[in-house]
Amino acid sequence: MDRPIGILDSGVGGLTVVKEIMHLLPNEQLIYVGDTARCPYGPRSPQEVRKFTWQISLALQKMNVKMLIIACNTATAVALNSLSRQMPFPVLGVIFPGARAASKATRNHKVVVLGTSGTVKSGAYEYAISALSSSSQVEALACPTFVPLVESNEYEGEFAHKMVQEALAPLKGKDFDTVILGCTHYPLLQGHIEEVVGEHVHVVSSAQETANDVKDYLDFHQQHNTKPGRKEPIFYATGSIPMFKEIAERWLALEHADVRRIQF
Numbered sequence: 001m002d003r004p005i006g007i008l009d010s011g012v013g014g015l016t017v018v019k020e021i022m023h024l025l026p027n028e029q030l031i032y033v034g035d036t037a038r039c040p041y042g043p044r045s046p047q048e049v050r051k052f053t054w055q056i057s058l059a060l061q062k063m064n065v066k067m068l069i070i071a072c073n074t075a076t077a078v079a080l081n082s083l084s085r086q087m088p089f090p091v092l093g094v095i096f097p098g099a100r101a102a103s104k105a106t107r108n109h110k111v112v113v114l115g116t117s118g119t120v121k122s123g124a125y126e127y128a129i130s131a132l133s134s135s136s137q138v139e140a141l142a143c144p145t146f147v148p149l150v151e152s153n154e155y156e157g158e159f160a161h162k163m164v165q166e167a168l169a170p171l172k173g174k175d176f177d178t179v180i181l182g183c184t185h186y187p188l189l190q191g192h193i194e195e196v197v198g199e200h201v202h203v204v205s206s207a208q209e210t211a212n213d214v215k216d217y218l219d220f221h222q223q224h225n226t227k228p229g230r231k232e233p234i235f236y237a238t239g240s241i242p243m244f245k246e247i248a249e250r251w252l253a254l255e256h257a258d259v260r261r262i263q264f
């Protein structure tokens with residue numbers, strides 16, 4: 001099926017999912033919406049995040065997508081159920097794939113989830129992990145400083161490292177062996193996070209697992225794009241286009257990212 005795949009996030013975080021899908025399914029046309037003008041979603045109420053997620057999803061529906069990926073944990077936690085019930089195409093979130101990857105990786109069944117305040121308050125990871133393995137203990141930690149660091153393109157260097165160190169200080173001395181990057185912005189800080197938690201800890205991101213789920217779905221339902229050739233993604237942003245373009249080109253190693261404006 002030659003229709004595009006829609007992907008959404010509050011900002012640039014979902015590009016971590018785009019990167020994996022581009023790698024695994026280069027033939028698919030991706031349309032991405034980053035709601036950078038209203039980012040972060042983390043501190044907002046569930047009602048507001050649900051409303052914004054629906055607005056974007058309806059815009060993507062008008063663009064004739066064959067499938068929707070909510071590449072945002074905060075939005076997945078509050079909007080996946082209603083969207084997957086009511087949209088006329090499959091809707092995938094990022095929480096279950098991340099929980100599954102962590103359940104596979106942990107040996108001592110002690111898992112830490114790093115996420116936005118909204119995701120942590122939702123308890124969505126605790127719920128997903130307990131459904132997969134009732135013996136696992138999950139501790140969730142909100143890291144509200146991380147998303148602004150990534151959105152302002154300051155995710156590399158000393159300052160970012162110090163912010164990560166400060167945010168993860170409550171984990172010192174705890175014996176977890178797996179950390180879930182429970183926000184799609186956090187893989188851009190993965191190097192700092194790995195240094196702080198130590199190399200004995202598995203750091204899992206849901207991006208790879210989500211991309212695998214997309215492929216499995218397209219395989220099973222025979223819905224791959226049949227037009228030959230690699231497709232360049234189309235990006236829409238509600239906020240600064242130059243900032244989005246710079247981050248997308250760097251993170252996805254694109255020479256020219258096609259970034260357009262969208263408003264709600």
Ligand SMILES: N[C@H](CCC(=O)O)C(=O)O
Pocket residue numbers: 009010011013014039040041042043071072073074075116119147182183184185
């Ligand atoms: N990237 C998003 C949201 C970050 C935010 O807007 O607070 C997530 O996975 O949760």
